Amino acid sequence: MTDATTPVPPTPAAAGAPAAGERTDVIHDIGFRHYDGPRFGRGWIVRTLLLDTVRGVFGIGRPARSKVMPWALVGILAVPPIVIGLVSLLTGDDEPPISYTQYLSQLQIVFSLFVALAAPYAVSRDLRHGVLPLYLSRPMRRTDYVAARYAGVTIALFAVMALPQTLLMVAALLAELPADDQFVGWAGGLLASLLLAVLLAAVGLAIAAFTPRRGLGVAAIITILTVVTGMSFALSGIALGQDLPDLAVLGGAIDPYRLVDGLAVWFLGVDATIPEFAPTTAGQAGVLAAVYVVAVAFFGGLLLQRYRKAGRL
């Protein structure tokens, strides 16, 4: 499945995979044609699977109808920076009307949709068709498979978040906004994107791995992400009404987007999407950071746990 996309490397990397030679339970000869030459080994397989995941998420190497949705979403994300660039050109303000990190929160539905498309593509099909034993009969380990898929989805997500922010920066520079501020804001936005991509990929893949049907996986991921956002705003609103500002800030911890936004506000000093809910004390920021780490570890662990047995669900 992944071999077709592998470009021929200049030199075999067999030496880079010491474990491959020692294992005796690896099936290479599946009866088509005998091969005695050098093999690239475990590291190369992981690299290929990662590359295949990134390409496949964007529909590269897949039929045309698989390319429609990811590129439509990329197109939707690219429109606001262009509009914003034009607006700042016309009004001549010193700052763009939306900051780099606010962009992540404002268009979170599109990012959620992208996760919902990418994660089931990466893991659900292999589980549904029961082909994991085929992957694992090669030198690749169980954890290698999970790591390659996880890294692939994270890279794809980061690329999708980084592209509109870069466009936003280019638009801001073309409108002759102060270049230093824009570079700093852009770098902060990329850092927040990375944090968000790591968390969203873990959540999305963990859900997708438990829903082997693609349609159900898409619906489950998007439902959970949207409902969690709606709940966090409702809870924060209630807490603010009860005059409990601490809880209003911590209500954002259950929503990945607000969590990363809060972390960015505290550690990078950027403008918050919603100022009332931004962390103001080190204690609040510490709790948010702890929740972030625990969430990534929990969903990553859940994903690994799912692959303890490589069969169907």
Next chain:
Amino acid sequence: MNPVVMELTVRGLLGRRRSLLLLVLPVLLLGLAALTRWASGASPSASAGLTDGFAMGTLLPLMCLLIGTGVIGPEIDDGSIVYLLAKPVPRRSILLAKLAVALATTVVFAVLPVMAGAAIAGDVELRLTTAYGVAALLAGVAYTALFLALSVLTRNAVVVGLLYALLWESVLGGYVPGVRDVSIRQWALAPAERMLGYRASGWGVDSAVSMPVGLTLLAVVTVGVTWLAIRRLTTLRLAAAD
């Protein structure tokens, strides 16, 4: 309508883990409603805020999406719809049977929870409950018919439906006022605003269109997409699932 098709659809829709997902969302809403009542002392405007923002804005479209695509989407996805289409049953009655099941499920799992949420969170003489009940029913019927038709029209029904329900209605509607005129949620809120009368503005219930316009557009959309879905199902072309 065909009772066997309906029975099969009910089993496919509620028999699996999907029904859990359908139960979790209403329970969450009721929990939030209880919390809102405790926090705001059962004030109708807080109740209207929760019902408008979370129940009508997020929960109802999502539930209708899960139900509308759930009754036919998986069958088209894995190709097993051919066994149903090959039977000597008119395609029209297959689609209408599935639509009937979807609408009934929407009423039970989405419309009633929205009403219960409004009643729990705070209400005066059940005015808010009935008004939002009517709005949720109208919006639920239109959403479900629309998403059912989408899943016959495209394999990416869930994503396209979400782009409409969340990005178009919520995000774009916030920036571009004209978008709010082309929104099932706004059309369905028009009768609710009329029913509440002078209280509507005080409680924050308002719609972008007038009631006759809203009702007409809802009827046109519901009937139109159902007709389109029937037309499309009669000439359905199956693509390999990936």
